[in-house]
Amino acid sequence: MIMEVLIPSSAEEICELLSQDNSRQLLAGGTDFMVEVNYRHRSPSSVIAIDRVPELRNWHHDGDSVVIGSCVTYREIERGPLATLVPALAQAARTVGSPQIRNAGTIGGNIGTASPAGDMIPVLSALGAEVSLRSSEGKREISLDDLIVGVKQTSLGQGEFIESVRVPVLESPQEFLKVGSRSAMVISVTSLALITYPKTQSVGIGLGAVNPRPTRARQAEEFIKDFLNWESMQVDPSGLDHFKELVSEASRPIDDHRSVAAYRRHSIGVLAQRALTRIFSERSPSG
Ligand SMILES: Cc1cc2nc3c(=O)[nH]c(=O)nc-3n(C[C@H](O)[C@H](O)[C@H](O)COP(=O)(O)OP(=O)(O)OC[C@H]3O[C@@H](n4cnc5c(N)ncnc54)[C@H](O)[C@@H]3O)c2cc1C
Structure with a gap:
């Protein structure tokens, strides 16, 4: 099987690639995606590797909240300033897989997989997280609880992807x-x-x-x-x-x-x- 791999350098470019062909699939850290490919549960002919897009790899402090790009890895969440701002997310990140998985796996990928056992999910839900979605049509915000609609099912529209997640910063334990x-x-x-x-x-x-x-x-x-x-x-x-x-x-x-x-x-x-x-x-x- 031949798999085309496209490597965009901006969120804008991801929008374009998805709008040109909606059968293209998003690949972030690949820790869920490649397991499915290996077990032949998924056989994409075209993949958009989004994990090098700077806007998606960054996070920033915005008033009382933190905006975390979808390709921020567990490794970044589990320590340093992010861990101080949202400690429960860091605690959850530390429990994920092995160091190799935490180096590659992303918060956006955990939401995209939408597994009931995803360790980011209960934390984001308790924090009342708002997810920012983007497509060539524009941007929209949706609560995490409305984005995940069932086991491994999201309400992402065609050509839409997760750009970032907004959560409140630590107020108390x-x-x-x-x-x-x-x-x-x-x-x-x-x-x-x-x-x-x-x-x-x-x-x-x-x-x-x-x-x-x-x-x-x-x-x-x-x-x-x-x-x-x-x-x-x-x-x-x-x-x-x-x-x-x-x-x-x-x-x-x-x-x-x-x-x-x-x-x-x-x-x-x-x-x-x-x-x-x-x-x-x-x-x-x-x-
Ligand atoms: C050995 C092992 C141990 C693991 N342990 C844990 C664990 O303890 N806890 C846990 O919660 N998970 C665990 N996982 C699962 C996995 O590591 C996480 O779910 C991880 O967050 C997936 O992120 P990723 O970047 O690798 O996503 P990928 O595998 O690249 O993608 C996952 C899915 O999300 C979609 N997607 C990715 N990014 C976006 C985006 N920005 N917008 C829309 N859709 C997107 C992809 O198309 C795909 O359908 C484990 C996996 C392995 C292999």
Whole structure:
């Protein structure tokens, strides 16, 4: 099989290449794409290698948010200034694959694959991420939760690609936790991100690997508000059991080769409680 590889040098050029022929497929780090090619689940005749496009490789600080280009790799997210600005994303990035995978794999590729087990997904969901899409028709913004519409399905239009992702910078503690069959180099059995929002005295909880599309545990987020003390950063432990139940109830997991639904439903609740009590210490009965 002959595969044409096109190497654009700007986002504008990607738009042109896609508008000329919509059967062309985007290749970023290739860590998902090439696995599919090797297993013959995908046999593209023309590929656009986007990972050298400067606009997509960069990130910048923009007021209260960070705009991360789609081809920023896990390696860049897991350390340095980005890790300070969005620590939960860095925590998640550190759990992805091996150093080789993290050097090549990108945030845009994780969204493009739209796997329920993608480790960027729960963090971006809990952060309320806005994704910037681009095509020869122009640009549009969409929330991550609306972009991913099912297992490995996005609402990207023809000729459209992910240009960048906008997330708020750290206001107060964030946490990402993952359960896998071992502690390194594994795809998540379940994962969870918990982001604190002190201005609204609320938390955002993104669930990973337990639903076909990005999911926030909205009822649990609402319920736990009354049990949090933002001055002392303590949680009233009497709310924890129901909080855990509500998080589990927000999941619709499946049985597969990595785990069974019952374990996923249980472990997502445990992760939620653990993440919460890492940030808010449990108030003792006396006070
Ligand atoms: C050994 C191994 C371990 C792994 N471990 C993990 C793990 O622990 N956690 C995890 O989440 N993932 C893991 N992965 C999966 C993979 O590394 C990630 O999903 C990665 O983020 C994919 O990014 P990429 O740049 O390699 O994307 P690619 O493979 O290049 O592309 C993936 C898909 O996204 C599309 N795409 C890429 N960029 C864009 C864009 N800008 N706009 C629109 N569509 C786009 C492509 O067309 C393709 O369909 C692992 C993979 C391997 C091989």
